[in-house]
Amino acid sequence: MKRISLSGSVVFIAVLVIVLGTAASAWISLGLIKDSLQPAQQEKAAIVAQSTDRLVLHLLDQGVPLERFGRMEDVLSSRLQGHADLEFLAIYEPKSDTLLYQAQAGGHERIVSQAWAEKQFALYRYPLMQNGQTLAEVWVGFDPGFMAQVFEEIGYDIATILVVTLLLAMELLMFITTYHIKTPMAGIHAMLDRVAEKDLREVVYFPGKDELSHLGNRVAAAIGSMTEGLKNVATGRRADLGYQLPDGSPKQVGLARLSFVRPPLFLVIFSESMSLSFFPAYVNALYEPIPGLSPSLVIGLPISVFMLVWALSLPVAGQWSDSVGRKKAFMVGAGLTAMGLFLTAWCDNLWQLLIVRSITAVGYGVVFITAQGYVTDNTTVENRTRGMAMFLSGFFSGSLCGAAIGGILSDRIGFEATFILSATLSLASAVFVMQFFEAKVVDPNAPPPAVLSFKDFTTLLTDKYFLLITFLSAIPAKLLLTGFLYYTGPVYLNQLGANQSSVGRILMAYGLAIVLISPLSAWLGDRLKNKTAFIIFGGGLSALALFAVYLIPGVYGMFTGVLLLGVAHAVGVSPQLSLLTEKVKLKNGLTLGKTIGIFRLTERIGNIAGPLVAATLISLLGFQSSFLWLSTGVATSLILLVVLYLMFRTMDQRQLQEA
Amino acid sequence: MASVISQSDQAKNSSKASSLMGRLGLTLVFVLVFSVSLSALLAYFNFEKRHRELISSRLQVMLDEVRLGIDYGTGLGLPLSSLSETGEQLRTLVAADEAIDKAVVYSDQKQAVFQAGAGDIQTQVPEVWFEQKAVEVSGNKSQLLIQETDNYLLVAEPLFNTFNVQSGIVVLAYNRGVYQAENAQLLKQQALRSSLGVFVSALVGLLFLWMMMRRLRKQILRLGGNLDRQLQGEVSPDYSDDLSQQPDELEARFQLLNDRVQEARKASSNSDSAQQ
Numbered sequence: 001m002k003r004i005s006l007s008g009s010v011v012f013i014a015v016l017v018i019v020l021g022t023a024a025s026a027w028i029s030l031g032l033i034k035d036s037l038q039p040a041q042q043e044k045a046a047i048v049a050q051s052t053d054r055l056v057l058h059l060l061d062q063g064v065p066l067e068r069f070g071r072m073e074d075v076l077s078s079r080l081q082g083h084a085d086l087e088f089l090a091i092y093e094p095k096s097d098t099l100l101y102q103a104q105a106g107g108h109e110r111i112v113s114q115a116w117a118e119k120q121f122a123l124y125r126y127p128l129m130q131n132g133q134t135l136a137e138v139w140v141g142f143d144p145g146f147m148a149q150v151f152e153e154i155g156y157d158i159a160t161i162l163v164v165t166l167l168l169a170m171e172l173l174m175f176i177t178t179y180h181i182k183t184p185m186a187g188i189h190a191m192l193d194r195v196a197e198k199d200l201r202e203v204v205y206f207p208g209k210d211e212l213s214h215l216g217n218r219v220a221a222a223i224g225s226m227t228e229g230l231k232n233v234a235t236g237r238r239a240d241l242g243y244q245l246p247d248g249s250p251k252q253v254g255l256a257r258l259s260f261v262r263p264p265l266f267l268v269i270f271s272e273s274m275s276l277s278f279f280p281a282y283v284n285a286l287y288e289p290i291p292g293l294s295p296s297l298v299i300g301l302p303i304s305v306f307m308l309v310w311a312l313s314l315p316v317a318g319q320w321s322d323s324v325g326r327k328k329a330f331m332v333g334a335g336l337t338a339m340g341l342f343l344t345a346w347c348d349n350l351w352q353l354l355i356v357r358s359i360t361a362v363g364y365g366v367v368f369i370t371a372q373g374y375v376t377d378n379t380t381v382e383n384r385t386r387g388m389a390m391f392l393s394g395f396f397s398g399s400l401c402g403a404a405i406g407g408i409l410s411d412r413i414g415f416e417a418t419f420i421l422s423a424t425l426s427l428a429s430a431v432f433v434m435q436f437f438e439a440k441v442v443d444p445n446a447p448p449p450a451v452l453s454f455k456d457f458t459t460l461l462t463d464k465y466f467l468l469i470t471f472l473s474a475i476p477a478k479l480l481l482t483g484f485l486y487y488t489g490p491v492y493l494n495q496l497g498a499n500q501s502s503v504g505r506i507l508m509a510y511g512l513a514i515v516l517i518s519p520l521s522a523w524l525g526d527r528l529k530n531k532t533a534f535i536i537f538g539g540g541l542s543a544l545a546l547f548a549v550y551l552i553p554g555v556y557g558m559f560t561g562v563l564l565l566g567v568a569h570a571v572g573v574s575p576q577l578s579l580l581t582e583k584v585k586l587k588n589g590l591t592l593g594k595t596i597g598i599f600r601l602t603e604r605i606g607n608i609a610g611p612l613v614a615a616t617l618i619s620l621l622g623f624q625s626s627f628l629w630l631s632t633g634v635a636t637s638l639i640l641l642v643v644l645y646l647m648f649r650t651m652d653q654r655q656l657q658e659a
Numbered sequence: 660m661a662s663v664i665s666q667s668d669q670a671k672n673s674s675k676a677s678s679l680m681g682r683l684g685l686t687l688v689f690v691l692v693f694s695v696s697l698s699a700l701l702a703y704f705n706f707e708k709r710h711r712e713l714i715s716s717r718l719q720v721m722l723d724e725v726r727l728g729i730d731y732g733t734g735l736g737l738p739l740s741s742l743s744e745t746g747e748q749l750r751t752l753v754a755a756d757e758a759i760d761k762a763v764v765y766s767d768q769k770q771a772v773f774q775a776g777a778g779d780i781q782t783q784v785p786e787v788w789f790e791q792k793a794v795e796v797s798g799n800k801s802q803l804l805i806q807e808t809d810n811y812l813l814v815a816e817p818l819f820n821t822f823n824v825q826s827g828i829v830v831l832a833y834n835r836g837v838y839q840a841e842n843a844q845l846l847k848q849q850a851l852r853s854s855l856g857v858f859v860s861a862l863v864g865l866l867f868l869w870m871m872m873r874r875l876r877k878q879i880l881r882l883g884g885n886l887d888r889q890l891q892g893e894v895s896p897d898y899s900d901d902l903s904q905q906p907d908e909l910e911a912r913f914q915l916l917n918d919r920v921q922e923a924r925k926a927s928s929n930s931d932s933a934q935q
Contacts, residue, residue, distance in 0.1 A: 010875065013867045014687050018694055021860030025695040028852045029702035036706065036845050040713040047717050050755065051724045054748075078727055082719065082803070154709060161701040169694035176686045180679060185909075192912040195919050210679040211876060215883045219916065222886050226920055229927035241926060405701070412704050 011177045018169050026162040033158075034151055041085070041147055042124060045140040048079065048089065049126035052138045056091065056128055066093065066136060067100055076103035088121045088141025094134065106143070117141060160505055164404040167397050167515065171266050178259045184212040187255045191219050199244045200227045205252040223250055258378040258387055260436050261326075262394040265371040267429035268334050269398030271341060271422035272364055274406025275415075276399070277504070279303070282415050286350050298350070302357045309358045311604035313365030318597025321370040326377065327437035329370040331430045336363025338426035345419035363426075372596055376581065384581065385531060388574040389522030393515045400511035404504070459590050460598050464648050465583035470602050472641040473535050474576050476634050477569060478606025480542055483614035484630065485510055489562065492623055496555055506559050513566025521571045531575035531582070532645060538572015539638035541565075546631035550624055561627075680872040687868060688861050695860075699853045703846055711812065714838055715805050718759075718814040718831050721752050722803075725764070725829045726816050733820055739764070739827055740772050749775035758837035760811065764818075765789070766827045780832045783808045788815055788830075793823035804828075811835055882913050889920055 059069055076089045080103055090102035090111065102111055111117045121141025128136040187204040194202065203220035206213035227250055230243055275282065283299045290298050321329035340360025347353040371391060379387035402422075410418040460466045485507060493503045525534050545564035549557045577599065584595055617626035725748050732742040749762040753776040761776035769789060771781065788804050804815040811832040818827040 010683065010868065010871045013871055014683070014690070014864065017687065017860050017864030017867070018691050021691050021856055021864075022694045022698050024860070025853050025856045026698050026702065028856065029699055029706075029849055032845055032848055032852070033702065033706045033709070036841070037709060037713060040710075040717070044713070044717045044720065047720045051720055054724070054751065075727075079720075079723060082723065083716065085716070150709070154705065157705050158702050161698055161705070165694050165698040165701065168697065169690050172693065173686065173690045176690070177683070180682055180686070188909075189912065192916055195916050196912070198919070210682065211879045211883070212679060215879050215886075218883050218886050222889075222916065222920055226923040229923045233926045233929075241922070243923075408701050408704050411708060 010181065011173075014173055014177065015170065018173060019166060022166055022169065023162060026158050026165075030155060030158050033154055037150070037154075038147075041122065041142055044085075045124035045142065046126065048086065048140045049124070049138040052076070052079070052089065052091070053126070053128055056136070056138075057130065060130060060135075066091075069101065072101040073103050076101055077105075079103070080105045085142050085146040086140070087143045088117065088123070088139065090117070090139040090141075091128070092125075092137040092139055094137060099139075100136070102139075104141075120144075122147070156502075156505060160404060160508065161408075163508075163512065164401045167401050171263065171394075171397065175259070175263045180208075180210065181212065183255050183257070183259070184208060184210075184216050188212070188216045188219055191216070191223060195223060195226075198242050200230070200250055201244055201246045202253050203250040204255060206255065220250075220252075254438070257436070257438075258375065259390065261371050261374040261378075262390060264330060264334065264429035264432045265367065265391065265394045266398040267425050267432070268337055268364070268367045269395050270402035270405075271425040271429070272337060272360065273399040273402030274409070274418055274422040274425075275341075275344070276403040277407035278410045278415060278418075283350070283353065285415075286347060286353055288350050290350075302350075302353050305354050306357045306361045307604070307607060309361035310365045310368075311601055311607070313362045314369050314600045314604075315594065315597035317362075317366040318369040318373065318593040318600075319591075321366065321373050322591055322593035325439060326370050326374045327433055327439050329366055330374075330433045330437065333363045333366030333368075333370055334426050334430035334433065336360070337367060338423040338430070339363070341419050341426060342423035345416040345423075367429075369593075369597055369600065372577070372600070373593055376592055376596065382529070383526050384578040385525040385534075385575050386519075386522040388577050389518040389525075389570075392570075392574050393518045396511045396514040396518075400508060400515065404508070407504070453589075455588055456590055456594050457598060459588045460584065460595065463584050464644075466580065466595075466599070468641060468644055468648065469535075469576055469580050469583070470599060472637045472644070473539060473572070474599070474603040475606035475609075476539070476637045477542065477573055477576075478603050479610040479613060480546070480565060480606075480630070480634065481569070481610065482607045483610030483612075484546065485562065485565065487611040488614045488618065488623070488626070489558065491618075493555065493558060495623075496558075498555055502555075506555070506562055509559060509563045510566035510569075513563055514570045517567055517570035518574060522574055525575055525578075531579040534575045535572050535579065536638065536642060538568045538570075538575075539634065539641065541568035541571065543631050543635040543638060544568075546627050546634065550627040550631060553624055680869065680876065683872065684865055684868055687864050688857075691861055691864065692857055695853050695857050699849050703842075703849060706845060707842055710838060710842060711805070711807070714812065714833065715803065715814050718833060719803050719816070721756075721759075722814065722816040722829055722831060724748065725752070725762075726818060729764070729818055729827075729829070733818075733826065739766060739818070742773075746773040746775065749773055752831070758834045759831055760834050761832040762830070763832075764827060764829045767825055772827065776832070778832070780808075780811065780813065780830065783811065783813060783832075784815070784828070784830060788817065788828055789825065791817040791825050791828075793817075793819045793825070807835065809835075812838070878910070882910070885913070885917070889917060 055075065056066070056069075060066065072091070076091075079089055080086045083105075087105045088102070088111070091100045092098070092114075093100050099111060104111070111120065114123075117123050117139060122144045124140045124142075126138045126140070127134045128138055184206055187206060191204055194200070200223055203223050204216060205220070206216035227245055230241070230245055233241070279302075280299055283302050287295065287298060289295070290301075293301070317329070317333070337360055340356050340358075340363055343356040344353065344360065347356060371394075372388075375387040375391050376384065406418055406422070409421065413421075489507055490503050493506060498506070521534065525531060541564055545561045545568055548564055549561035551557065552560060577596065580599055581592060581595065584590075586592065586595065614626065614630070617629055621629065725745060728748060729739065729742055729745055732745075733739060745764055749764065752762050753759050759776065761774065761778050761780050763774040763780065764772045765781075765784070766772050767789060769781065769784075783806075785804075785806055788806075791802060791804075802817055804813075804817070806813045806815075812835055813830055813832055815828050815830040817825050818829060820826045
């Protein structure tokens with residue numbers, strides 16, 4: 001059995017300590033909050049009793065006897081209205097041991113005794129005094145489950161905070177440990193692998209000053225020494241030994257820096273997602289009527305414009321990023337995003353908002369496509385799925401954390417300050433890139449950057465594999481993302497009576513599944529080298545997710561569906577681009593950057609169509625049947641994908657044999 | 660040829676060796692402090708919100724009392740300004756809770772019709788509170804409006820006449836300092852306990868890290884030392900301290916590197932002797 005490496009153990013210990021330490025702290029916070037809020041119900045009961053006291057004493061002062069108050073139960077009943085927790089208010093006369101007047105909310109039966117009242121409610125009793133004598137008692141009854149529900153909600157909120165905090169901490173920890181341990185270790189392993197294969201042409205340069213870097217540089221020195229020694233050996237004997245030697249000294253290469261893209265990507269996505277939870281409310285504050293458009297459509301307009309500009313920016317941004325290099329492109333993208341977010345805080349009207357959201361969308365698009373380009377640049381066909389999964393989990397981790405923390409912060413510091421903070425974070429990502437990314441080395445002999453043309457689109461849109469992957473796998477996945485998760489999810493859950501934080505928590509299951517499962521699935525994908533199987537499995541699971549919501553109506557069914565969809569996308573989405581870059585032939589001046597850009601643009605059809613398709617189905621068939629139809633649609637596209645893929649593969653093999 | 664390790668190099672390496680442990684230890688403590696602080700701070704924000712909601716809910720009971728009295732009077736056709744009992748009610752509320760600094764009933768013209776308590780809150784009452792529309796849910800017209808200002812938690816209910824047109828608003832100004840003191844108390848307790856949690860977790864984490872890093876450091880120094888000795892011409896470096904323990908993947912690969920270096924040296928020396 002393979003032993004866990006020491007460096008792996010170090011990371012494991014750090015993760016364990018942070019998870020346990022933070023979980024313990026969250027548990028302590030929950031206990032303190034419960035203790036602080038516990039007396040709130042009693043304080044409110046006292047206020048209700050005092051208020052009732054004043055009313056009764058006023059009537060007694062008017063000379064009305066206690067047992068002759070007219071419409072008193074209506075008055076008591078009006079005191080219960082508008083309070084979700086208050087369920088019972090009564091005036092009890094100890095002398096006659098009777099409840100003179102009582103009012104109830106929530107359809108309870110009339111209470112006839114104290115024991116019964118105590119059984120039904122969290123009951124508080126206060127004496128009603130007149131001239132120093134207890135004349136009656138005011139009974140205030142609360143829904144016994146109300147405070148328990150409040151504490152349960154707080155518990156869920158704190159658990160959500162814990163998950164988000166841990167994700168953030170893990171991002172930070174993973175980067176630092178990758179930088180200090182994993183990357184140098186990988187460099188040492190890469191050199192030792194090459195030595196095992198008798199390839200001495202390259203050594204890795206370790207710029208660090210710690211002992212791992214020092215060891216790496218010693219290995220490089222050893223390889224240099226071997227090279228020098230072997231060069232003295234007679235040519236014939238050297239050939240017998242089978243070493244591949246450089247012409248001069250071994251070429252020095254830098255450390256693999258794939259994971260360096262994750263922190264800045266996380267930061268930009270985090271900063272942009274900070275406004276997700278309150279953005280409609282922010283737009284609402286700037287609302288102004290637009291003739292011919294309904295208010296809900298006007299409020300949705302900035303989001304639609306953002307999606308459209310983002311989608312349109314992708315191909316151009318991809319091509320530009322290819323030509324200027326990832327460092328410059330990322331910095332400009334992050335800078336534009338920061339500018340857009342900063343200006344969003346200062347918008348006075350809807351039109352300004354539309355303009356600044358477009359600026360943000362362009363920056364976001366540049367960052368998105370540049371990060372993907374970076375992954376493609378730093379991976380090979382063998383490990384690209386893993387690279388894309390890292391990209392995807394960074395994206396969703398940032399989105400999940402940003403939305404959760406942005407919601408809490410906006411409540412505390414306001415919308416404007418939250419936008420300014422998110423702009424600062426986006427700028428921080430540009431600074432990170434400036435520090436850690438390497439500038440593009442300009443090769444004077446390199447051909448000029450290719451310009452995106454109509455021909456590129458026609459080339460790709462006539463490529464059978466591009467069409468297959470895009471239209472039968474990528475677009476259905478994006479359609480489900482926006483149509484099922486972003487649109488139907490909140491609407492359906494609200495209809496079921498779930499509150500906003502419950503909706504948020506259920507939808508969070510999708511992001512969590514992506515973050516946790518996609519690295520594992522990608523690792524498996526790279527090992528098994530069967531991207532198609534993963535895409536098919538993901539597609540099948542997507543259909544099953546929707547079928548589960550159809551089979552189990554209600555909150556639990558929706559949770560199951562969201563979770564399964566997250567798993568399905570974690571498994572099936574990353575291999576799409578890997579398979580695409582592997583299968584699509586780069587001809588007629590088509591570059592990798594352009595291919596990715598056009599692919600990302602085309603799959604946005606799913607993003608845009610998702611809410612429209614879902615809304616139409618729901619209005620025609622209702623929720624449950626819509627889930628069934630969506631599930632059937634996804635299953636049909638999957639069957640078509642499998643049949644056509646097998647057909648194309650057979651055709652390709654036949655062509656190869658004929659050639 | 661790679662340089663031979665001298666005594667001073669060994670000392671230098673030793674100090675370099677501790678740098679990785681230092682950096683990782685610092686990282687662990689930093690991420691732990693960050694994670695625990697963020698979790699505690701966000702939990703505190705959640706508490707603040709819940710606390711505010713519960714206080715507002717309590718104040719709503721008082722507002723209901725005033726509003727129902729006014730609704731009763733105006734329902735009989737009396738003008739708002741003639742309901743002198745309302746002033747008395749406001750004074751009772753301010754006297755009943757010392758955290759309530761001010762209680763005011765404003766007309767739809769934003770004039771204070773009745774008030775009790777000290778200070779002026781008119782400028783702090785949002786304009787939009789005078790533009791409310793009646794939303795009646797099963798005979799209940801109660802609508803709670805909440806706004807935090809620098810000094811007050813303003814909680815209000817709009818007043819509607821029998822035609823469901825807003826006739827005014829009843830506002831309570833609750834002193835923020837009072838509940839902020841309660842919040843600060845919780846924050847202080849949280850800070851104390853979280854610090855203790857961080858301290859204990861960091862201690863345990865650093866201890867484990869030190870134990871793991873000691874092994875890793877020893878392994879790295881041994882591998883590096885072996886490599887240097889080998890380049891010096893010494894033979895059969897030992898790649899495992901403990902023979903009963905199976906060498907890990909890294910050690911096995913270094914063993915292979917050793918074999919290759921030996922092979923290259925042997926080939927090179929054979930070639931030299933053949934030339935001589």
